[in-house]
C-alpha cells in the first residue's frame with residue numbers, strides 16, 4: 177500500500193524540480209538562521225541568492241558528526257529553543273551525545289514518513305503493532321510510535337527488552353506487526369522455540385527491522401522463526417530518525433526506498449569525497465530538504481552503501497542497498513583494510529553456520545590478531561546431538577572440522593588475512609538485550 181501515492185509515484189522530473197526548489201530554500205534558510213552554516217557558506221563563497229540548487233550541491237562541503245559535537249547542545253538549531261517541540265539524542269560511544277531537535281512541523285513530517293514506511297512494510301490501518309524499539313532519547317521508540325498512529329495502527333508501546341513481557345503481549349494482544357532491532361527479533365524467535373510457543377499462539381505477520389546492520393541470513397532466520405515478512409527500516413537521528421528509507425514488502429532484497437522529497441541522498445568516495453557512479457558503493461550523504469529545527473547540509477553518515485533506480489518498481493524514489501559497514505568501522509589489521517561485513521558475507525554462504533557471529537580484534541605485542549566466532553547452525557548441532565562445543569568435540573566430528581577449515585580458508589582467500597576461527601554452540605554468543613547489538617569489538621585501543 178502507498179500511504180501518499182501522489183508523492184511516492186511523483187515522476188522523476190517533477191521530483192527533481194521539487195528537490196531543487198526545496199534545496200535552494202533550505203540553503204537560504206540555514207544561511208539566514210544558523211551561524212555555523214552562514215560562516216561555512218560564506219567561507220566557501222556560496223551566496224544563497226545565486227546558489228543554483230542541485231548543480232551546486234557538491235560545492236556545499238560536508239557536515240560531520242564532529243560539527244554536532246562542537247556545537248553541543250543547541251548550536252545547530254535554526255529556530256529559537258521555544259519553538260523546539262522535542263529533543264532526541266544519538267548515542268555516541270564516546271563523549272557527549274549528539275542532540276537533535278524538531279519543531280511541531282518536523283514531527284508531522286517524521287510521522288508521515290514513518291507511516292509511509294510502515295505502509296510499504298505491509299502494515300494496514302486496523303492492525304496492531306508491538307513497538308519493541310527503545311522509548312526515550314533514542315529516536316526508534318517514539319519515531320515508530322507516532323508514525324504507526326498516523327497510519328491508523330493500534331500501538332503497543334512496550335519498548336525494548338523485557339523478553340517475558342514481550343512474549344506475553346505477543347500471545348495475549350496478538351499484534352500482527354513487531355518493530356525491533358533485527359538482533360532482538362532473533363532473540364524473540366529463539367525464545368519462542370525455547371519456551372515451546374507455537375505460531376498459532378501468536379499472530380505476527382510483519383517485522384520492521386532496523387537501527388543496526390543485518391543481512392539476508394538474518395532475514396531468513398527471523399522470517400522463519402516468527403513467521404513474518406521482514407523488511408528493512410533505515411534512519412539516523414541527525415537526519416530525522418527511523419523512516420529515512422524503507423524496503424517494500426513485495427520487493428524484499430532489492431533495496432529500501434529513500435523518501436527523496438524530504439532527503440537528498442548522495443554516495444561519495446570515502447577518501448576523496450567525490451560522488452561515485454550510480455550503483456557504486458561509498459559513503460551515504462544526506463541533505464535535509466524540509467527540516468525546520470535542525471536542517472543539515474550534506475551530512476556524512478559514515479554508512480557504506482549504494483543507491484540506484486534500477487529496482488524502483490512501485491514508486492519512483494531511489495533505493496539504497498543494505499548498509500555494508502561504516503567508514504569508521506573499517507578495521508586495519510596488519511595493514512589490510514577490511515569491514516566486518518565481509519566476514520558476514522562469508523558466513524552467509526557457509527551451509528552449516530548460523531548468522532550469529534562476533535569479530536574481536538586484539539593486539540599481542542605489536543601484532544594485530546582477529547578472532548571470528550560463529551555459532552554453528554542448529555540443524556547440524558541437532559544432527560550431531562551436541563549443544564556446547566569445545567576444541568576436542570570439534571576434533572571428533574568431520575562436519576565441524578570441515579566447517580572450521582572452510583571458514584578459515586574463505587577468510588584467507590577473500591579478505592587476505594589469517595584469522596582465528598572459533599565454532600560455538602547455539603546461544604554461546606551475546607544476544608541483544610532489546611536494543612542494538614555490537615558484533616564487532618576492537619580491543620586494541622584499550
Ligand code: DLL
Nearest residue numbers: 266316386387388389409410411412413417418499
Ligand atoms: O538507529 C534510527 C532508527 C531507529 C532506525 C529504529 C531504524 C529503526 P541512530 O541511533 O542515530 O538512529 O543510529 C543511526 O544506525 O547511521 C546506521 O549506522 C545504523 N542504522 C540505522 N538503521 C539501519 C539499518 C537510529 N536499517 C545509525 N541497517 C545509522 C543498518 C542501520 N544500519
